[in-house]
Amino acid sequence: MLENLNNSQTEAVKNTEGPLLVLAGAGTGKTKVLISRIIYILSNYLAQPQEILAVTFTNKAAQEMKNRIGEIIGDQVNNLWVGTFHAIAIKILRRHSEIVGLRSDFTIIDEDDQNRLIKQILNDFNIDTKQFSSKAYLSKISISKDILKNIDHLNSNLPKLKEVYDTYQFRLKSMNFVDFGDIINYNLEIFKKSVETLNYYQNKFRYILVDEYQDTNNCQYQWLLLLSSKFCNICCVGDDDQSIYSWRGANINNILRFENDFADSKIIRLEQNYRSTSNILKIADSVISNNKQRHGKKLWTDYNKGSKVKILSFYDGKVESQTIANKIKNFTQNNSINFSQIAILVRAGYQTRSFEESFIQNSIPYKIIGGMKFYERLEIKDAIAYLRVCVNFDDDLALLRIINTPKRGVGDAVISTLYQRSQQEKQSFFKVIKNSFEENSLKGKSKESLKTLIEIFEKFNQKIDKITLPELAKSILSEAGYLQMWKNENTLEANSRLDNIDEFIKSLGDFSSIAEFLEYISLIEVRDDNSRLNSVKLMTIHSAKGLEFDIVFLPGLEEGTFPSSKSLEEANSVEEERRLMYVAITRAKKELIISFAKNRYIFGEFQNLNPSRFISEIPISEVDFEEIDFANNNLLNRFDFNQNSGKFNVSNKSYIKNNMNNNFSKFGSFNYGSKTTQTKNSATTQKNITKLNLANEEFPIGTRVFHQKFGYGKIKNVDGNKLEISFEKTGTKTVMKDFVTSSQ
DNA sequence: CGCATGACGATTTTT
DNA sequence: TCGTCATGCG
Secondary structure (H helix, E strand, O other): OHHHOOHHHHHHHHOOOOOEEEEEOOOOOHHHHHHHHHHHHHHOOOOOHHHEEEEEOOHHHHHHHHHHHHHHHHHHHHHOEEEEHHHHHHHHHHHHHHHHOOOOOOEEOOHHHHHHHHHHHHHHOOOOOOOOOHHHHHHHHHHHHHOOOOHHHOOOOOOOHHHHHHHHHHHHHHOOEEOHHHHHHHHHHHHHHOHHHHHHHHHHOOEEEEOOHHHOEHHHHHHHHHHHOOOOOEEEEEOHHHOOOHHHOEOOHHHHOHHHHOOOOEEEEEOEOOOOOHHHHHHHHHHHOOOOOOOOOOOEOOOOOOOOEEEEEEEEHHHHHHHHHHHHHHHHHHOOOOHHHEEEEEOOHHHHHHHHHHHHHOOOOEEEOOOOOHHHOHHHHHHHHHHHHHHOOOOHHHHHHHOOOOOOOOOHHHHHHHHHHHHHOOOOHHHHHHHHHHHOOOOHHHHHHHHHHHHHHHHHHHHOOOOOHHHHHHHHHHHOOHHHHHHHHOOHHHHHHHHHHHHHHHHHHHOOOHHHHHHHHHHHOOOOOOOOOOOEEEEEHHHHOOOOEEEEEEOOOEOEOOOEHHHHHOOOHHHHHHHHHHHHHOOEEEEEEEEEEEEEEEOOEEEEOOEOHHHHOOOHHHEEEEEEOHHHOOHHHHOOEEOOOOEEOHHHHHHHHHHHHOOOOOHHHOOOOOOOOOOOOOOOOHHHHHHHHHOOOOOOOOOEEEEOOOEEEEEEEEEOOEEEEEEOOOEEEEEEHHHEEEOO
C-alpha cells in the first residue's frame, strides 16, 4: 500500500502518534493519505475500527472515504466512525440528548423554516422587518453559534437581538427542533455537563482524522480539542490557501496556529501536484503568493508544461459568453474533448445566466451545479409539512405552512388570533386550535375546515406504524385536498408538481420512519443527480472546491465582480478572495482560460470595469493574452461564425438583426437576449424534462411547448436537435430540443 | 382571496 | 434589470 505513495505522503501516513498537520496543496493526494493512514493504523493493529474517528465537511467526501476503505477492508468499514462533523455530532447528540434537555427524536430545522420562525418572532416584538431583516438576525444567530461568541458580544445594531435569540431558542426546543449551529454546540454542552460522557468518547477515539481543517470554525475546533485530548493522535489535513468559508464562521487561524494549539506537533507538506500542468501551477503560485496570512508552500509537478494559460479581454459580457461558447464548440469538435471535461467557474451565481443563454443558442449541453434541491421545492416542502404535523403535533411551523394550503377558508385573521394565543399560553398551535373547538371560539367555515384538518392528522397519527410511508403520505395529501388543489389548476407546471409529488411519495419507500426521512433530507441529500452527464458544468467557485476539470474557464475577472464589491468594502477579505482565485485556478488540469470584460451590465446599468487585481498578479510573460472586442472587429467571434459551413449560425440570425436595428455604434444597446422570465419554484426540472422527453421523441411543427426559461411557445422550425420556437412572451428563439416539453 | 403595484435589494452556502 | 415581498383594492 505504501508503494503507491510519494515520500511526504508516506511520512504523513506513518506518523501516527501525536498531533500532525498535513498541509496538502490542491491536487496533492490528500484523500489518498487519509485513507492510507486509516488502513495503516488498522493493519498495524494500532486501533480497532470503532476507535477511529474521521470527520469531513461534505457527505461526498465521507462517502468517498467509506467506499475506498470498504474496498480494502470490507464490512469492517461500517465500524469506523467516518462522517461529516454534523452527522457524527448528531449521532452523539441523539445518544445523550437528555443531558441537554432534548428528546432524542429531535429534527433539524432548515433555513427556510428558520427564517419563518424568526419572522414570526420579529413580528411579535414589533420589529420592522423592512428595516431589520430576518436574515440579518438569522446570520447573527448562526455566527454566534459557529464562533462560540455570546450573541450580545457581537457588534450589531439589530434591536432586541438577545431577546430574539432567546425566544428563537425557546421556540426551537418547544417544537423539538435543533438548527445546524446547535448540533455541535449541544455536543460541547454534553461534554461540559457530563464528564463521564466526555471521558467515554475521549477513551474511545484513539485516532482522529480531520479533512479540510482550514474550514473548521471555533465550535468544531473546540469539539476536536476535547475529543483528542486523551490520546492526542489527531491528524488534520488541510490547505490554508483554500480557506474560503470564513463568512460562515470558518477560522483560518485554526490551521495557521496548529503548532501552538497542539504540543509536540509535526507539520508535513504535500507539494507534489498530480493534477495540473506546470504552467497552471505557476499562475496559481504567482497569485497566492501575494497573500500574507499563510504557512507558505510551493506546488510542483512532474507533468509537462502544457499549453500556456490564456487571458482574454472582451468588450462586454455578451462577447465574453458568446466567445466562450464558440471556444467550447471548437474544443469539442476539433479536439474530441468531452463536454463534461469543461467547466465555467464564476464568483457568484447570477453570472451563470449569460452563459446559459449563449449555450442554449449554441446548442451546448450544460448543467448548473448548485441551486435548489429536490426537497426544497414548494410542493415537496408542503407535502413534507403534512407529514411533519402528522408525526409531531408540536410542529407549529409545519402546521402554519399548510393550514390554509389548499385554501380552506382559514384567513389571516383567524390564524393570527390562534397563533398569538398559542404564544401567550406557551402551548402548541395544534393544541390551541383543538381547545378552540371546545370553547367554541371559532365559527363558520374556518371552524369546520380546521376540524376536518385536525381530524385527518389525528386519524393518520394513529396509523403511522400501521401503514407504509408512501401510503401514509398519499392518503394524507389526498384527504387534505392537497393533490386536488394542483389537479384543479391543470397547467403544465401544476402537472409537473404532481409528478414531483409522486416521485416524492415513491422515494419515501426507502425509509423506515418519517424521522429517518427527515434526517436524510436535512443532512444527507446531495444536489447532484446524474442527469446530463455529458454537459458543460456551470458553477460557483465555492461549489467547485474539490473538483477538477480538463478545461476551466474563469470569466468575470473584474474589480467588483472578482474580487466582489462586498469584499472590497471589508478589511482582510481580499485575501480570502485571492484564495478563492487560487481554488479556481487549481481546478484546471490542462487548459485555463481566464477572462474579463471591459463593460458589463450591473443591475441594469452598463458599466465600465477595470480588470481584476488578480490579473495584474499574473506575469504577462507567462500567459497568452488576447483582446477580443469591437476595436478588433473580431466578428467571427462576435457572431458565432461556423467554420464548417462557412456561415453564421442560424441561431444567431436574430442576434445580428437585433443589433443592426439597435444602432451599431452604440455599444450599450446589445439587447439580443430579450427579456426572459423564469418562475421561481418552477417545478419543471431538467430531470423531469429529460423524463418527459422520452415520451416525446419528435416535435412536429406547430406543437405548443413549454421552456423552463422562456415559457410557452409554438414550434416554427426543426433543425436536428434545435428547435426554432416562437415564444408567447419572449419572441422567437432557437433552443435545444432537450430543454422543452410538449404542453399537449 | 386573488391580483396589481411599488419599494427594495442584489456574494459565496460543505451541513 | 429582475425577482421578492408587503400592501391595498375590488
